[in-house]
Amino acid sequence: MKGTPLVVDETLESETRDLLARRAARLREQGESTVEEAVHWIAEFPLGEERYALPLESLRAALPLRMVTPVPLSAPAVIGVLRFQGQVLSALSLASLLGGHGWRQDPAVLLVVDRGDGELCALDCEAIPRPTTLPLASVEAARARAEGPVMEVFTHDRQLIHLIDPKRLFGRSDGGVRHAR
Secondary structure, three states: OOOOHHHHHHHHHHHHHHHHHHHHHHHHHHHHHHHOEEEEEEEEEEOOOEEEEHHHHHHHEEEHHHOEEEEOOOOOOOOEEEEEEOOOEEEEHHHHHHOOOOOOOOOEEEOOOOOOOOOEEEEEEEEOOOOEEHHHHHHHHHHHHOOEEEEEOOOOOEEEEEEHHHHHHHHOOOOOOOHHO
């Protein structure tokens, strides 16, 4: 009888070691999967029925649209001009710049944006954008395959957001957008 408890103890010890090894492996997997994914901060807003966004680092301010002074005989994309922190900025129609997408409601907000070259301009918008994030890997993949200023990026919950690259938007040579200030 003295040998039986040793066999039981050895079996329990072996089962315990196996159980602990499996638990440790599960915890290692969880630890690896809970590592924070790199993200890209954006300012998201509606444009018609779709969701659009600008990189948060390019956004300088959100102002009421009523601050704009119309400019007669200006280019179709130009709404007018406004004064912001001592500078005179062009206020531009984002829908017009993007090729005629329609607003769901009249724009009420101007987004003061760094164009990507250090110059500022204002873009009209339906609502004050909300800050959120996109997976950085998804943004980089979308940037690599995008040919124009708008990249299609999917959120963590598989929602489509059209991310606007200001540098590409204002760097295009398609009828005056490049020179808008």
